Amino acid sequence: MSATSLYGAPRRRRRWGRGYMFERRLAALLFVLPSLLFLAIFVVYPIIDAFYLSLHRYDLLTPPIWDGLGRYRLLFDDDRFVKALGNTLLFAVMTVPLGTALSLLLAVLINQPLRAIYIFRTAYYLPVVTSFVAVSFIWLWIYEPQFGLLNQLLENMGLPTLSWLRDPKTSMLSIAILSIWKNAGYNMIIFLAGLQGVPDYLYEAAEIDGAGPVQRFWHITVPMLSPTTFFVFVVYFIGALQMFTQSWILTQGGPLDSTLTVVYLIYQNGFEFLKMGSAAAMSVILFIIIAIVTYINTRIVRYDTHFN
Amino acid sequence: MSSQLQRSRISRRAVLQGLAFASGATVLAACTPPQAGGDGASAPSASGAKILARLNGIDPPGQEFVNNFIVEYGAENNVEIEIDYTDWASSFQKITTGLAGGTAPDIFMGGGLWTPPIASKNGALALDDYIATWDDWEDWYQATRDDVTYNGTIYAVPYRMNARGNIIYRKSKFEEAGLDPAKPPATWEEAKEMAAQLTKQTDGKYETAGWNVIMVVNDLTQQYEDALYQAGGNYFSEDRTQPLNNTPEGEEALQFWVSFIEDGIVPPEGMDSGVPNLNAYSADKIALFAGWPQDMLNTKLNAPEIWEDTLVGPPLTHKEQAYQVYVDKYFVYSGTKVPDEAAALVRGFMSGDAAIMIGVEGIWGLPCRKAQESAPIYQDPRMQVFLSNTQYGRPRQIVTQHFDVQPAMGREVEAAVRGAKTVQQALADMDDAVTKILQGG
Numbered sequence: 001m002s003a004t005s006l007y008g009a010p011r012r013r014r015r016w017g018r019g020y021m022f023e024r025r026l027a028a029l030l031f032v033l034p035s036l037l038f039l040a041i042f043v044v045y046p047i048i049d050a051f052y053l054s055l056h057r058y059d060l061l062t063p064p065i066w067d068g069l070g071r072y073r074l075l076f077d078d079d080r081f082v083k084a085l086g087n088t089l090l091f092a093v094m095t096v097p098l099g100t101a102l103s104l105l106l107a108v109l110i111n112q113p114l115r116a117i118y119i120f121r122t123a124y125y126l127p128v129v130t131s132f133v134a135v136s137f138i139w140l141w142i143y144e145p146q147f148g149l150l151n152q153l154l155e156n157m158g159l160p161t162l163s164w165l166r167d168p169k170t171s172m173l174s175i176a177i178l179s180i181w182k183n184a185g186y187n188m189i190i191f192l193a194g195l196q197g198v199p200d201y202l203y204e205a206a207e208i209d210g211a212g213p214v215q216r217f218w219h220i221t222v223p224m225l226s227p228t229t230f231f232v233f234v235v236y237f238i239g240a241l242q243m244f245t246q247s248w249i250l251t252q253g254g255p256l257d258s259t260l261t262v263v264y265l266i267y268q269n270g271f272e273f274l275k276m277g278s279a280a281a282m283s284v285i286l287f288i289i290i291a292i293v294t295y296i297n298t299r300i301v302r303y304d305t306h307f308n
Numbered sequence: 309m310s311s312q313l314q315r316s317r318i319s320r321r322a323v324l325q326g327l328a329f330a331s332g333a334t335v336l337a338a339c340t341p342p343q344a345g346g347d348g349a350s351a352p353s354a355s356g357a358k359i360l361a362r363l364n365g366i367d368p369p370g371q372e373f374v375n376n377f378i379v380e381y382g383a384e385n386n387v388e389i390e391i392d393y394t395d396w397a398s399s400f401q402k403i404t405t406g407l408a409g410g411t412a413p414d415i416f417m418g419g420g421l422w423t424p425p426i427a428s429k430n431g432a433l434a435l436d437d438y439i440a441t442w443d444d445w446e447d448w449y450q451a452t453r454d455d456v457t458y459n460g461t462i463y464a465v466p467y468r469m470n471a472r473g474n475i476i477y478r479k480s481k482f483e484e485a486g487l488d489p490a491k492p493p494a495t496w497e498e499a500k501e502m503a504a505q506l507t508k509q510t511d512g513k514y515e516t517a518g519w520n521v522i523m524v525v526n527d528l529t530q531q532y533e534d535a536l537y538q539a540g541g542n543y544f545s546e547d548r549t550q551p552l553n554n555t556p557e558g559e560e561a562l563q564f565w566v567s568f569i570e571d572g573i574v575p576p577e578g579m580d581s582g583v584p585n586l587n588a589y590s591a592d593k594i595a596l597f598a599g600w601p602q603d604m605l606n607t608k609l610n611a612p613e614i615w616e617d618t619l620v621g622p623p624l625t626h627k628e629q630a631y632q633v634y635v636d637k638y639f640v641y642s643g644t645k646v647p648d649e650a651a652a653l654v655r656g657f658m659s660g661d662a663a664i665m666i667g668v669e670g671i672w673g674l675p676c677r678k679a680q681e682s683a684p685i686y687q688d689p690r691m692q693v694f695l696s697n698t699q700y701g702r703p704r705q706i707v708t709q710h711f712d713v714q715p716a717m718g719r720e721v722e723a724a725v726r727g728a729k730t731v732q733q734a735l736a737d738m739d740d741a742v743t744k745i746l747q748g749g
Binding site for chain 1: 400401404405407408425426429430431513514523524525575576577578579580582583584593709711712715719722723726728748
């Protein structure tokens with residue numbers, strides 16, 4: 001009565017009964033249970049709770065008071081929130097396209113068959129593994145207006161100096177430069193993995209057809225890397241919309257709120273001003289913005305993506 | 309075969325049970341209240357009550373003192389004490405989340421603004437009954453006792469005071485500029501005049517600034533507030549329901565700080581060392597400024613030659629000679645299971661050497677009670693000036709929303725100092741912003 005399985009061992013029919021299927025499903029469920037619980041406790045519950053709190057006045061220390069959409073109404077009357085939204089988008093626009101292009105360029109460079117290429121790969125990746133606090137201290141000194149390295153360099157070249165982090169006009173640009181430098185190595189590795197998946201025969205065929213390095217880059221590398229570029233671009237954009245650490249360590253949102261980002265404002269409202277309801281409302285709005293921007297990115301970038 | 313299958317099934321079941329157990333353990337671990345941080349210390353086990361105390365910003369020698377102190381205290385009083393050392397920057401966030409989750413330590417340190425926000429939310433235990441049994445409560449300065457009292461109830465015990473309005477200056481730079489080091493500036497006019505003489509700059513590049521404006525939002529508020537007191541003003545009405553910044557006194561105070569930038573005495577971005585944990589004065593960039601005693605600890609540790617060249621004077625006067633004082637204090641958590649033991653330990657922290665070592669010695673703070681005036685740091689003549697300056701100290705006008713109010717004021721001071729708004733516009737906007745916060749916005 002027993003059937004033969006693919007590997008020749010006798011398969012016992014009774015094991016395909018209802019009890020067996022239940023057991024298999026239970027086993028599967030139990031295997032994923034730790035991850036499910038982790039997600040439920042640390043991801044799903046906080047998201048639901050944030051929605052709940054955004055409809056309340058809540059100062060952490062006394063029970064939440066129902067406020068309906070009151071927190072949301074207050075937000076759009078709040079100049080700082082509007083400014084933080086603008087700053088966040090500005091940061092994303094400054095860093096994402098340039099950072100993605102730089103990472104791709106670095107990946108192409110370190111994909112060359114040179115003897116000491118591992119040294120370059122390590123060097124470019126080092127900022128990623130360095131603590132942001134340590135990196136910030138170095139950049140604070142580089143950007144120091146009176147005797148910082150960058151201004152001394154500009155002065156030696158006969159160029160005008162800037163106040164960098166201390167001037168509202170240049171503070172976000174300064175943070176963007178640092179962020180691009182810090183993140184370039186991470187995206188470079190992703191691009192490098194993508195590059196190493198591009199078949200050599202495509203380049204060889206193009207070379208035989210007389211294509212130069214630039215043509216090979218534009219007509220083979222860029223299209224073949226489009227799924228990787230799509231991934232990097234979308235993830236980078238989402239990360240940029242959540243910028244916090246740089247602003248917190250380097251400028252505390254200043255000067256004149258010029259580096260105040262939405263996440264920094266969420267932190268301030270929640271943990272400094274004890275306005276957890278407002279902080280939750282901002283989180284919900286940021287969540288919606290990220291969802292919309294990611295959808296738009298997906299529609300635009302995907303159009304040009306060759307997934308096969 | 310059958311026995312093999314049996315073993316296999318038992319084995320799989322064991323795996324599944326293990327997974328279920330691990331999942332449960334993960335949940336339980338996530339839900340367990342956190343214990344003291346990795347840097348914490350604890351007295352040896354005793355059979356009595358357990359007390360968890362969170363102490364902020366204690367330097368390594370201070371920690372060594374505390375670790376020895378809790379061993380002795382624990383043995384004498386049959387309690388087990390655990391200390392969680394933390395930094396000031398994250399302490400408020402830790403406490404508020406601890407209070408929200410019911411996991412706050414039994415004793416915690418709080419800063420200058422903390423009494424109304426914590427007391428109004430029932431985060432701290434009322435200590436009147438305990439303090440009524442203390443025979444030395446009168447030894448605490450009145451301003452510090454006022455600071456820990458909210459709506460007539462005492463919610464904390466002060467352990468240190470601070471003030472940022474002390475005049476600090478370089479003897480050698482005064483001499484170079486032809487000024488008499490024995491005569492520091494006493495008035496606003498003298499301060500501006502001397503600061504201008506002390507400033508050395510070429511084409512906007514400052515070798516020495518004759519004064520300093522700390523361009524950090526909360527610091528800007530505090531600098532402005534000292535000047536406001538000196539101009540005879542207050543930032544709130546007596547009942548603290550109405551902001552009073554948009555007044556002639558407020559205008560004078562803000563203009564005083566703005567003028568240092570306008571007159572080119574201080575660069576528009578303020579002076580800074582560019583090096584973390586090193587202030588501009590210690591980096592030889594400042595000749596004269598209004599600062600904290602702990603600024604001088606930074607100087608002594610990082611630039612001892614500048615500390616040797618430093619002199620200290622009393623706070624400036626305009627219409628009044630004054631500065632505001634900041635009181636650091638111990639709270640006992642309202643939800644503590646060991647209120648009597650915790651209150652007794654607070655008293656222990658504020659007695660004898662502990663009051664000096666934890667309170668003032670480690671960070672060069674100012675005393676909050678007469679008993680601390682015998683601290684070794686005050687043997688230095690310059691520290692004695694800091695000590696005598698406390699006679700000009702006035703308590704801050706704090707409201708329950710002050711963690712929101714202080715940066716809101718600072719942002720307007722910043723706008724004026726950076727020239728983004730006129731002084732009048734900044735003060736009008738400041739009062740609007742503060743009013744909105746007081747009304748629950």
